[in-house]
Amino acid sequence: xxxxxxxxxxxxxxxxxxxxxxxxxxxxxxxxxxxxxxxxxxxxxxxxxxxxxxxxxxxxxxxxxxxxxxxxxxxxxxxxxxxxxxxxxxxxxxxxxxxxxxxxxxxxxxxxxxxxxxxxxxxxxxxxxxxxxxxxxxxxxxxxxxxxxxxxxxxxxxxxxxxxxxxxxxxxxxxxxxxxxxxxxxxxxxxxxxxxxxxxxxxxxxxxxxxxxxxxxxxxxxxxxxxxxxxxxxxxxxxxxxxxxxxxxxxxxxxxxxxxxxxxxxxxxxxxxxxxxxxxxxxxxxxxxxxxxxxxxxxxxxxxxxxxxxxxxxxxxxxxxxxxxxxxxxxxxxxxxxxxxxxxxxxxxxxxxxxxxxxxxxxxxxxxxxxxxxxxxxxxxxxxxxxxxxxxxxxxxxxxxx
Ligand code: ARG
Numbered sequence: 001x002x003x004x005x006x007x008x009x010x011x012x013x014x015x016x017x018x019x020x021x022x023x024x025x026x027x028x029x030x031x032x033x034x035x036x037x038x039x040x041x042x043x044x045x046x047x048x049x050x051x052x053x054x055x056x057x058x059x060x061x062x063x064x065x066x067x068x069x070x071x072x073x074x075x076x077x078x079x080x081x082x083x084x085x086x087x088x089x090x091x092x093x094x095x096x097x098x099x100x101x102x103x104x105x106x107x108x109x110x111x112x113x114x115x116x117x118x119x120x121x122x123x124x125x126x127x128x129x130x131x132x133x134x135x136x137x138x139x140x141x142x143x144x145x146x147x148x149x150x151x152x153x154x155x156x157x158x159x160x161x162x163x164x165x166x167x168x169x170x171x172x173x174x175x176x177x178x179x180x181x182x183x184x185x186x187x188x189x190x191x192x193x194x195x196x197x198x199x200x201x202x203x204x205x206x207x208x209x210x211x212x213x214x215x216x217x218x219x220x221x222x223x224x225x226x227x228x229x230x231x232x233x234x235x236x237x238x239x240x241x242x243x244x245x246x247x248x249x250x251x252x253x254x255x256x257x258x259x260x261x262x263x264x265x266x267x268x269x270x271x272x273x274x275x276x277x278x279x280x281x282x283x284x285x286x287x288x289x290x291x292x293x294x295x296x297x298x299x300x301x302x303x304x305x306x307x308x309x310x311x312x313x314x315x316x317x318x319x320x321x322x323x324x325x326x327x328x329x330x331x332x333x334x335x336x337x338x339x340x341x342x343x344x345x346x347x348x349x350x351x352x353x354x355x356x357x358x359x360x361x362x363x364x365x366x367x368x369x370x371x372x373x374x375x376x377x378x379x380x381x382x383x384x385x386x387x388x389x390x391x392x393x394x395x396x397x398x399x400x401x402x
Contacts, residue, residue, distance in 0.1 A: 002029050003027070003028050003029065003110075003111045003112075004028065004029045004030075004031055004056070004108055004109065004110040004111065005022055005026070005028040005029070005030055005031070005110055005111065005112045005113065005114050005141065006030075006031045006033050006101055006104045006105045006108060006110045006112075006113045006114070007019065007022065007030050007031065007032055007033065007055075007113070007114040007115070007116075008033055008034075008035070008097050008098075008101055008113070008114070008115045008116065008127070009032035009033060009034050009046070009050050009055075009058070009116075010034065010046070010116065011034070011045070011046035011049055011050075012116070013151075013154055013155065013158060013165050014116035014118070014143070014144045014154065015032075015115075015116035016049065016053055016158065016163050016164075016165070017143070017144075017154055017157055017158050017161070017163060018030075018114060018116055018143040018144065019032065019050060019053040019054055019055055020053060020054065020161050020163065021143050021147060022114060022141065022143060023054060025143075025146075026141065028111070028112065029056045030050075030054065030055045030056065030114075031055065031056060031057045031058075031059065031104065031108055031110065032047075032050030032051075032055040032057070032058040032059070033058075033059045033060075033061070033100065033101060033104050034046050034047065034050075034058070034059070034060045034061075035060075035061055035063045035093075035096065035097045035100055036060060036061065036062045036063060036064060037063050037064060037067040037093050037096065037097070037178040037179060038064050038067065038177070038178045038179025038180070038237065038240075038241075039177040039178060039179055039182070040177075043060050044060075046058075046060070047060050049164070053163060057108075059104060061100055063096060063100060064179060064237045065235070065236065065237060066096065067092070067093065067096055067178065067179070067180075068179070068236035068237050068240065069236060070096070071092045071093070071095070071096055071315075072092055072179075072180050072236070072240070073224075073225050073226075073236060074324055074327065074328075075087075075088060075092055075306070075310060076224075076225075076226075076276075076279055076280060076283055077224040077225065077283070077327050077328070077330075077331050077334075078302065078303055078306040078307075078323070078324075078327045079280060079283065079284055079287075079299065079300075079303040080303055080306045080307040080310055081280060081303070081307055082259070082307045082308070082310070082311045083257065083259060083260065083307075085255055085257040085259075085271075086255065086257055086259060086269065086271060086311075087180060087181055087271070087273045087276035087277065087280060088180070088181075088307065088310050088311060089176075089177075089178050089179075089180035089181030089182070089183065089271070089273060089276065090122075090123065090176045090178070090181070090183050091122065091126060091310045091311050091313075092178075092180060092310060092315075093176075093178045093180075094123055094126035094127055094130065094313070094315075095126060095130045095313075095315035095316060097115075097127070098113075098126070098127050098130030098131050098134065099130065099134060101113045101115075101131065102131055102134045102135045102138065105135070105138060106135070111139065112138065112139040112140065112141050113131060113138060113139075113140055113141070114140070114141040114142065114143060115127045115140070115142055116142075116143065116144050117142055117144060117145065118144045118145055119142070119144075119145035120263060120265070121261065121263070122261055122262050122263065122311065122312075122313065124142055124145060125262055125263070125312070125313040126313035126315075127140070127142075127313075128140050128142070128313075129313040129314065129316075130313065130315060130316050133316035133317070134316060151186075171187075171199070172186055172187030172188070173185065173186050173187050173189070173200065174186045179237060179240050179241065179244075179275075180240070180273065180275070180276050181253075181271055181272065181273035181276050182202065182203055182271065182272040182273070183269060183270070183271050184196075184200050184201075184269075184270040184271070184272075185267065185268075185269060185270075189268055189269075189270055190268060191268075192258055192268040196256065196270050200270050201254065201270075201272060202272065203244065203248045203253070203272040203274060204247075204248045204251055204252065204253050204254050204272050204274055205248065205249060205250070205251045206251060207251045207344050207345040209251075210249065210250050210251040210343075210344055210345065211249065211250065213343075214250070214341050214342060214343035215246055215249075215250060215341075215342045215343070216339060216340070216341055216342070216350075217229060217230065217243065217246060217247075217278065217339070217340045217342060218230050218231065218337055218338070218339050218340075219243075219278075219279065219282045219337065219338050219339075219340065220233075220336075220337050221282075221283065221286055221334055221335055221336060221337070221338070222335050223331050223332065223334060223335060224283065224287075224330075224331030224334035225331075226239055226279055226282075226283075227239075229242055229243065240275045240279070241275075243274070243275040243278050243279060244274050244275040246342060247274035247275060247277065247278045247342055247347065248272070248274040249342075250342040250343055250344065250345065250346075250347075251344065251345035252274050252277055252278060252342055252345060252346065252347045253271075253272055253273045253274030253275070253276070253277045253278070254270070254271075254272060254345070255269075255270065255271040255272070255273060255277075256268075256269075256270055257269045257270075257271065262311065262312050262313065277347055278340055278342070278347050281340065281347055281349055282338035282340055282349060283334070283338075285338050285349040285352050286334055286336050286338050286352055286354060287299070287334055288352070289336065289352050289353075289354050289357045289358065289359055290333045290334055290335075290336070290354050290356045290357060290358060291330065291333075291334075291358075292358065295330060299327075299330055302323055302326060302327065305319075305323060306320070306323050306327070309323070333354075333356035334354075334356075335354060335355065335356055336352065336353050336354025336355065336356070336357070337351075337352070337353050337354070338351070338352045339351035339352070
């Protein structure tokens with residue numbers, strides 16, 4: 001009886017080599033699985049390549065809608081950005097890919113699943129831990145972590161095995177893309193002092209090349225989820241794609257981040273996430289209108305924790321579920337429209353409105369129609385400052401000091 005392994009297959013160097021290697025080293029028949037979570041080029045070519053390399057079956061699943069509805073938008077509702085910079089595109093994709101791998105493995109009666117992550121990155125953690133959460137007894141094989149070849153050696157191995165390879169010495173980058181963002185690593189980027197060369201970028205224009213007129217984008221939200229652009233209702237993947245195109249044209253969404261990996265090292269990462277940057281900013285602006293000060297302060301803490309959980313491979317954890325329930329509750333009134341101005345690499349929020357707005361013109365205005373009771377202010381200040389006054393009398397904290 002032959003044994004099967006389901007391999008998460010991207011068509012790139014490592015996973016292509018892995019098809020041959022799993023057969024050679026483990027005598028396993030490989031079922032290649034490719035998830036389409038956006039921006040996967042030539043899916044049918046990837047499928048064919050897997051078969052040409054000896055996979056017994058090649059499965060492609062369009063998971064864009066699931067990715068957006070169940071991973072990207074919940075993270076958007078949470079305002080999850082890792083270390084204040086990275087919108088977590090890759091980190092959000094991994095748990096979904098792991099989930100689909102597990103499902104296919106169970107359907108196909110496979111004895112193991114496999115992925116192309118190296119032993120140095122975060123992705124191996126996300127894949128392994130997600131599989132462990134969903135199928136605690138399923139074996140995970142990570143060929144690129146086991147074979148211990150350098151990039152050069154992997155290329156040589158691929159050449160020897162007649163595996164067509166997408167990277168050449170002229171393009172030294174390691175790239176991961178899905179519809180929430182693009183990440184670029186390696187080559188000249190490994191020196192954090194080097195400005196990213198022009199060919200790092202594929203989704204966003206350099207500011208020098210952006211239009212001289214701004215574009216405006218009105219984003220409608222319902223319950224914290226973006227539902228339309230400029231008055232046109234759109235499903236998630238399409239909405240993200242349209243935002244991406246317009247923001248990318250204006251050079252919005254380039255991120256240069258020296259990031260703290262889970263495995264203990266710092267790495268220099270370049271991201272392009274035009275849609276994520278615009279939608280995260282717009283979402284936060286709307287929250288600013290409909291959530292109280294206390295809700296906003298608490299949500300900031302949840303956002304940081306939520307981002308860490310996603311980054312650290314703990315999507316399928318009890319705490320992530322708990323926080324998701326909090327976030328869902330916080331979004332009940334995050335309904336309305338935000339206007340963003342895209343110009344010369346910037347996304348500026350220039351307008352927001354909501355039927356659930358807490359902004360009260362008659363309380364805020366300095367013009368006619370002011371209903372704010374200024375005679376209540378001295379009493380409030382008297383009580384607010386009372387502990388300070390008592391402490392000053394009793395402890396002379398500030399004598400001779402600033
Ligand atoms: N640093 C990012 C993360 O840990 C992206 C990693 C994948 N990027 C790549 N070029 N292979 O989520």
